[in-house]
Amino acid sequence: MQYRSTRGLSDLVGFQDAALAGLASDGGLFVPEVIPRLDLEALEGLSYPEVAWRVMSPFCDIPTRDLQSLCFSAYGPEYGGEVAPLRADPWGHVLELFHGPTYxxxxxxxxxxxxxxxxxxxxxxxxxxxxxxxxxxxxxxxxxxxxxxxxxxxxxxxxxxxxxxxxxxxxxxxxxxxxxxxxxxxxxxxxxxxxxxxxxxxxxxxxxxxxxxNSVNWARLLAQSVYYVWTWLQLGQPLQVVVPTGNFGNFLSAWLAHRMGVPTRRLALATNENDIVHRYFQTRRYARGGVHQTLAPAMDIQVASNLERFFYLAGGGHQVTDWMAQFEQSGSLDTPLLDVGGPEIVSGSANRGQILQAIRQYFQETGTVLCPHTAVAWYVSRQLPPIGPGVLVATAHPGKFPEAVGEALGINYPGxxxxxxxxxxxxxxxxxxxxxxxxxxxxxxxxxxx
Ligand SMILES: Cc1ncc(COP(=O)(O)O)c(C=O)c1O
Known part of the structure; x- marks a missing residue:
């Protein structure tokens, strides 16, 4: 598999060089020449590390045995057997992605x-x-x-x-x-x-x-797309996920899973007051705003780097070079409607009061505490037209944000x-x-x- 830059001005490189370089030399992001379709049936019943190496294998120029052992080592003892558990809640499922060593x-x-x-x-x-x-x-x-x-x-x-x-x-x-x-x-x-x-x-x-x-690195997105494939394998229903996203990396990984052939019904993205991607999907105008400090600080971002990959892969192709030059010069950019015929993409945002309210309400209704980033996603999911049970992507353990959780619940919440x-x-x-x-x-x- 060869990788090209979204800006089209640097040479094609292999997976290993793309992973080592992170960013392409022309300032663009690496994208694969093609997105191979997965043989989903072959993945049924497999463990997380097995699914991981099989999903990533067509994208990597790494011998199968070596890729296998990298995946078994990454998703082995550090995770104690629970890489991405799905927990049922009244609205569907929560995909818990915070069981790793730094939560x-x-x-x-x-x-x-x-x-x-x-x-x-x-x-x-x-x-x-x-x-x-x-x-x-x-x-x-x-x-x-x-x-x-x-x-x-x-x-x-x-x-x-x-x-x-x-x-x-x-x-x-x-x-x-x-x-x-x-x-x-x-x-x-x-x-x-x-x-x-x-x-x-x-x-x-x-x-x-x-x-x-950081999430401009292609290999990072690829590894993230695995948990969406995994989710579909566990539930066996077309994907309907709500994803907290800042730099658009977590969301793009879900969209990639759809491009690999995972049946997908609706992809919802959720941002805090730094809502550049939400505004983009509302208007198709990508326009920088000021950065706000929020209770979900990992998403306090005003330039969503991975949107560039979406522009390229969803139909923009080499126009992206001019688009990004325009964005860098003027701070805004209008694109045509992209991803025509793809799954429904919807979006929403939550402010400080809404994050606190979501933590409180989810806790009252389920007895479970959400981190502020996940609370953004839950708040947004409640604003969307209901289309049946969905999956809420939980990106951090609430015990990483005791101040915000404590404020929401009016208690002294331990880390x-x-x-x-x-x-x-x-x-x-x-x-x-x-x-x-x-x-x-x-x-x-x-x-x-x-
Ligand atoms: C806890 C948490 N949730 C969600 C996100 C959003 O991820 P991304 O910006 O890669 O889409 C981040 C990113 O930093 C995060 O740390």
Whole structure:
């Protein structure tokens, strides 16, 4: 399988190069030349890791045996046999994706991606430094993804005093020889600007083997599409899911499952007040707004990078190059109706009051607590015209967000016990000013891995 850039200006590459590069050299995102149809019957009755390698195999230039063992390792002991359980509720099912080591859906992709990159680098006798900017949630999943991976190191930059105390604890107590935390004296935007600036220096990037594991990485989306195939296999009914999404990665993974042949009735996307993708699907106008700080902070995003992949794959093709140039210049873009003939795509958003209300109401009606991101999705699902039982995608454990849950329920809600247990662990963190030069110098001081 070959991959091309959505902007069409860089060479075709294989899966392994696409996974290592993250972003294409012309600034576009990698997409597969074709999306193969799955043999769904052959997947019936299989375990999650078995489904994972069979779904991903046509997309990967990796020998079957090796891909199998990567999947069994990613979805083995760390998950204790429950990668993506479906729990019944009065409205259908909840797909719980927070049973990984850092209690969020990001683990599902990153536990695989870390092992995959390590495997590729082992073959190439090379190594990689994954430099990550985080507003809180991605950081711990990225750090955890390199544990046991001798060819990888993860360096996470987080903004000082602007991540939740539990998130900070989760990152700074990780403490493995190949995991590092940088507390940047600035905002999340400063962390991202540092990341972008260091990535722009192509020679330095190559010399210091910089890699990326955010959701622009194709392999991450592919690993996420597996849980939608899995959901269909468990329920045996056309997919009808409500997906909390920010960067459009989680939603695009559901749409990919449909393109692989999973029968799909309706795909609903749910955003918080940062509703750029909701507005896009209402109007077909993609227009940047200001970023709002919300109770569902992992979705506080105003540029939904993965929408570019949807534009390309849903019919935009190479027009996307001009579209993205226009968006980057003017901050807005009008597209024709895309994905004509595909499943119904609907959308909605929830504000602060609605998130709190959703956590409260769901708890009153079911006795189960939702995280604020999942609460966004449940709120949106209640606003949509009912078409029968659906699947709510639960992306984080509520115990990661005790302040929001406590406020909604009017109680002192405890953090996840696994997080509370970290309070006594030693913390390792390096404080740096919000200057690219400071991070550059610190990275240059790292010892070689390979
Ligand atoms: C808990 C949680 N839910 C949902 C999302 C949305 O995922 P995406 O932005 O990849 O669509 C995120 C992303 O950061 C998240 O951390």
């Amino acid at each position: 969020s859906f990001k683990d599902v992709a990153l536990q695989f991606l870390g092992r995959l990159l390590n495997y590729i680098l082992e073959k190439r006798q090379d190594h990689c430094n994954l430099l990550v900017a985080t507003s809180g949630d991605t950081g711990s999943a990225a750090l955890r993804s390199v544990v046991g991976c001798s060819r990888l190191r993860a360096v996470v930059m987080f903004p000082k005093g602007r991540v939740s105390p539990l998130q900070e604890l989760q990152m700074t107590t990780m403490g493995y020889p190949n995991t590092h935390c940088l507390e940047i004296d600035g905002t999340f935007d400063d962390c991202q600007a540092i990341l972008k600036q260091l990535n722009r220096d192509a020679d330095w990037k190559r010399q210091h083997r910089l890699g990326a594991v 996840h016990p696994g997080l509370e247990a970290l309070r006594d662990r030693p913390r390792q963190v390096v404080a740096l000013p919000a200057q690219p030069e400071a991070v550059r110098r610190w990275m240059e001081g790292l010892t070689s891995l390979g």
